[in-house]
Amino acid sequence: MVSRAYTVAFEGVEAHQVEVQCAVTPGLPAFSIVGLPDKAVSEARDRVRSALSSMAIALPSKRITINLSPADLPKEGSHFDLPIAVALLAALGIIPDDAAEGTVSLGELSLDGSLVPVTGALPAAMSAAEDDRTLLCPRASGSEAAWVAATQVIGANSLADVVRHYTGQSPLPPSEPGEVNPDTSPLDLCDVKGQERAKRALEIAAAGRHHLFMIGAPGSGKSMLAARLPTILPPLSPAEALETSMIHSVAGLLDQGGISRARPFREPHHTASMAAIVGGGRRATPGEISLAHNGVLFMDEIPEFSRAVLETLRQPIETGKVMIARANAHVTYPCKFMLIAAANPCRCGQMYDPNRACSRAPICGEDYLGRLSGPLLDRLDLRIEVPPVQFSDLDLPANGETSATVRERVVAARILQDSRFASTPDIRANADMSGAVLEELATPDAEGRAFLGKVAERFGLTARGYHRVMRVARTIADLAGSDTVRKPHVAEAVSFRLTASKEV
Structure with missing residues (x-):
């Protein structure tokens, strides 16, 4: 038997x-x-x-x-x-x-x-x-x-x-669900003094789940801004919380059975291996990009990461999933994350500082940022320069908008997107739009379309870059409560696509 x-x-x-x-x-x-x-x-x-x-x-x-x-x-x-x-x-x-x-x-x-x-x-x-x-x-x-x-x-x-x-001697009671872990982060966006343009970029990125690239001198506040991004993101929906918790359960990261509604924030060091970032190892465990599913992946000093590691991010950014191939199996993990990348303008970090000018400029900056390939940069929706904060600004009282205020606008924009994409479950945010859906929902009006065409011709935008500008413009229109993408929305989206020096 x-x-x-x-x-x-x-x-x-x-x-x-x-x-x-x-x-x-x-x-x-x-x-x-x-x-x-x-x-x-x-x-x-x-x-x-x-x-x-x-x-x-x-x-x-x-x-x-x-x-x-x-x-x-x-x-x-x-x-x-x-x-x-x-x-x-x-x-x-x-x-x-x-x-x-x-x-x-x-x-x-x-x-x-x-x-x-x-x-x-x-x-x-x-x-x-x-x-x-x-x-x-x-x-x-x-x-x-x-x-x-x-x-x-x-x-x-x-x-x-x-x-x-x-055997019926002592039946065990059913287990009860664990507690919902509260978000007790003490961070707030109002802690950042100045940097209004960077804060606006964070708001747009949070509203549409767009990828963001920040370039600035050491101490300008890039890491400080990135650490406060989760405080303006909407909480995970029940379906998203279950998806994220399943990945963390496989990785053994759930805290005493509790499920969190806060979005993940992963911050790998630049010495991390490819298996640590993408996933792999003996048991094909999830990597940082999957642990950041429905959340934020912050890569500080991104040029310092291995070139091979960075290039493996290109496909997951596009598809929202990563396949780990083994001889006897192929393991697929979801990885719809928001990439926040930060970098100094050059190795010494002083290329933009007039008081301590880099002696090797502009070659120093070209060599340093040249570690990032064009195809990878083309996938980053927003690019901003974060200028150094003046010492006089540090003595000013904190009077900027709080994270709660910004989150209200972000949540309102996400609610619009939830209703817009209710019939397309594979699309959850504006950053996911493609093909006919993108053309139908993000095409600007006649004036905005003509302006975008001139910008694309003048700066040589790729087809991917053109479509990413459309997605960002749609998010800016959502934040403004506009049903139509207009020229001012396109102009602001273009301004975040171009750096002060050139389109990258």
């Missing part, structure tokens, strides 16, 4: 169902696991044996075979411990077969039988809901998985609790 239990194998943020089959047959005593397990799964037999021994359950002197089906799907991770133990307990007649077959379980076993929390509980709960099964997991992971209301989630502290639950 073969007993069955169920678990999941992760491929990106997708959780594929795995049937755990257990057969106890006559033969030489052995405990084998087949079905393409990795090292962590193969080691489960020792953890399961020790956990059962701690409960005074001895394995029979027979051949025990565990098959993980489908056999051609790679099985990775320690979360297979619990489903293997559940299938084995059902095969030994300790728990009912129907209880094991009606459950999707995951969890790592300690040698004393206690359950250790694992990553991926949220996607596993989604998979269990699709199959109309209950999810069994460690209690510490239960609050995370319980956010999926379509399935019942049972959290246990130990394997003994699981046995008592399924």
